[in-house]
Amino acid sequence: MDKRNHDGMKDTMDHKFMPMFSLSTGAGQEVVPGVYYYTNQIVNLCCIGTPDDWVLVDAGMPESAERIVEAIEREFGHGARPRAIILTHGHFDHVGSLVDLVDKWKVPVYAHEAELPYLTGKESYPEPDGSVEGGLVAKMSPKFPNEPIDLGSNVEPLPADGNVPHLPDWQWVHTPGHTPGHISLFREHDRTLIAGDAFVTVKQESLYKVVTQKKEVSGPPRYLTTDWDSARASVEKLEALKPATAITGHGQPLIGKELAQGLEKLVRDFDKIAVPDYGRNVKRK
Template sequence: MKEDKLIPVTSVTNGLGQTVADNLYCFTNQVVNLCFYEFPGRSKEWVLIDAGMPKSAEIIRETADQHFGKNHTPQAIILTHGHFDHVGAVEELAEIWKVPVYAHEQEMPYLTGAKDYPEPDTSVEGGFVAKMSRMFPNEGIDLGEKVQTLPEDGTVPEMEGWCWVHTPGHTPGHISFFHEEDRTLIAGDAFVTVKQEYLYKVMMQKKEISGPPRYLTTDWEAARASVEQLKDLDPQLAVTGHGLPMEGTELKQALETLVQRFDDIAIPDHGKFV
């Protein structure tokens, strides 16, 4: 297990959580969201979706204990992708809980120590978070045999009724999760609801539709196609990796605007991946 360092960014929603849909609880760890999903009709059986910032294992465990009790560990940890702010506690939690971790096949090299992500692009258009991204870890992690590839049929282990959707662009193996019955979307960083490049907007959690965080997104045409794919699902509620949940007419109109104006809203004017 590599030595993690605390990343000094936070927001007004740090440590706060809310139930956003039946059996789905969204929790903000500093500036990133993760989800606790409890199986309908199976009390205290649950999965964790994404694993927060570095040094966050203790607060994630405490939050889980408050919801499910100390003797109710999850059935699995499922990752939207492997960036540092979504896997910060995954190595420690997987070891403590003795549970499998699932991710997309194309994300596996970054979760098994085979590859590192490209370094964050500090030259990208944006504010202070973009400029300070040089301190963000880009190294892959090594989960060894703990990490498994998601089923090819689109089903999500331990999450009946949900499907995973391949939404690359931000990373090659980025995925989102969709529950068709109530049209709930867990989008990861395929799109977000805060301008993640700007420190003040991140700290205050100013809600506005945006593309994936610019300083870590490497394929903008794939990112565009992923947003179009998610819009076509017609979600009624979206929990994103960064920012506040969005739903109903606000979400529908925001996604339509993002698709129509993707070049203006999402793609930076300059940066090494543009």
């Protein structure tokens, strides 16, 4: 039986708390002017703007809405409420608290058109690949939820021209591979990039590296990435932007030379660094 709230939304992430944490859990800071990030367990969320006018990017882990609101209110003040929520994609760790936050704030959600089936209850993501090469997190991944949430009429497609609602200085960039409708956000004037999971700055398959947050530019999480050719093209597209600062979905922000060298290496050695040696979605020649 569907459990829907009064707005017609269905929260399939309800009661699916996962006890996964890192040394960065609960940490937050302003990385560049107007861009604040917060680590919810093992995943990063971003607030873009000022306390009176801001947008949230992604919505964290299941059963985390109260902690997310508390972190935001510590930074932006009691009752802080975004103009909208932008999604890089709809995997469980990026929409885990989304229905609860939309229900609280009554704000619209925007995502790429290709991601809408996973946000309106129409289609489940492929099951996570526990057979993929990697560490303990990869082996645990079949337990991660892959069913869609249903936001009903509360979600809209992003404008086709690349503009981002309520963020006139930003553009969205289609970066598929990890999911069909994955996007990243880029601000040209200071070359700030919010990459989602197009690439990350921690080896997300390794529990040790997730917990310790050891920095390294890596490809998208292997156990949920279905199209490695598209993932490679997306990393190449983002490297070509020459970002000066990057906040990714997992791991710590990177800036300057460390970011540039890490991205260049990832592009150059993508098959070695990112693509697993084996797994359900690997097509090795």
